[in-house]
Amino acid sequence: MQRRLFFSLVAAAALTLLSAASASAAIRVTISDGVDTKVFYSPSSNIGVFSTDLGAYDVFLQTTFSNYPGQDAGGVLSQTINLSDNDDPGGSILPTLTITAEIIEAVSGLSMGQVTGSNLTAVNDAALAFFTLPSGPTLTVSSDVSSAEPASQAPVGTVQNTTTVNGVVIDSLAIGINSTVEAEQQGTAANTPNGYTLSSTVTLSGAAAGTSGLAISASSAALAPEAADIIPEPATMVVWGFGALGLLWTARRRLARGAA
Numbered sequence: 124m125q126r127r128l129f130f131s132l133v134a135a136a137a138l139t140l141l142s143a144a145s146a147s148a149a150i151r152v153t154i155s156d157g158v159d160t161k162v163f164y165s166p167s168s169n170i171g172v173f174s175t176d177l178g179a180y181d182v183f184l185q186t187t188f189s190n191y192p193g194q195d196a197g198g199v200l201s202q203t204i205n206l207s208d209n210d211d212p213g214g215s216i217l218p219t220l221t222i223t224a225e226i227i228e229a230v231s232g233l234s235m236g237q238v239t240g241s242n243l244t245a246v247n248d249a250a251l252a253f254f255t256l257p258s259g260p261t262l263t264v265s266s267d268v269s270s271a272e273p274a275s276q277a278p279v280g281t282v283q284n285t286t287t288v289n290g291v292v293i294d295s296l297a298i299g300i301n302s303t304v305e306a307e308q309q310g311t312a313a314n315t316p317n318g319y320t321l322s323s324t325v326t327l328s329g330a331a332a333g334t335s336g337l338a339i340s341a342s343s344a345a346l347a348p349e350a351a352d353i354i355p356e357p358a359t360m361v362v363w364g365f366g367a368l369g370l371l372w373t374a375r376r377r378l379a380r381g382a383a
Contacts, residue, residue: 148252149229150186156218164246165235168226175237179217179332181209186224188321194256197263197346200224200323202284204339208332215332217280225322226252253318257347262314264288265344266295267307268325272337274301280330286343287322288312300330300337312345321345 148168154161156178165171165186174183184204190196202224208217227249230242238246266286272278278300286293291312298306312319323343330337 196350223324251320255318266293284341285324
């Protein structure tokens with residue numbers, strides 16, 4: 124109960140700080156481990172904050188969409204994710220996990236959180252939202268990802284971010300956990316008279332059982348060509364901060380389970 128209250132307060136505060144959301148757009152986040160799938164919704168196109176467990180994983184994530192540094196420059200969709208193994212069976216590899224964030228048309232009457240039943244159908248049926256600025260014929264697309272996990276966890280596995288703009292797919296490099304390799308990849312996509320759509324899919328593969336406090340940050344950008352040199356990289360300090368949060372969160376969850 125306390126954990127749920129904490130994350131509810133985090134989400135409420137985030138929405139208050141970023142209340143200038145588009146009235147017609149929202150965020151859809153789909154989490155899958157290849158067996159189970161959960162879908163989450165935020166009525167704001169600016170931010171969504173979610174926590175859940177899925178199969179072997181505990182997941183805490185924040186998704187944000189922003190114009191960077193202004194509408195004429197374009198849009199950036201970011202995911203900041205913390206993951207821990209909630210089973211810790213030892214000696215095995217965790218299932219491949221994908222987390223897809225999309226900017227969609229808003230669904231009336233829904234609040235932030237997981238959606239099920241008829242609400243799930245409505246959210247899944249919602250079309251991708253179009254953003255009309257910049258209005259030039261060509262967009263510079265960037266896909267980047269970074270990760271951090273405490274060295275005591277013997278980090279293994281790879282992460283990758285896939286950015287999709289108007290159906291054009293740009294994959295970042297698939298890099299190892301804690302890698303210092305630059306993962307960013309760029310490409311171009313044609314804009315349309317209706318604008319552009321934007322989504323980000325983070326894929327974690329080959330993580331070890333017992334993983335705790337793994338933090339991933341991904342950035343997907345669609346910018347005007349002249350703004351390409353200001354594409355933001357995933358924030359290293361934010362990643363490490365999420366890693367520390369994850370260790371505290373995992374310890375608290377395990378204590379709660381032990382007391383149950």
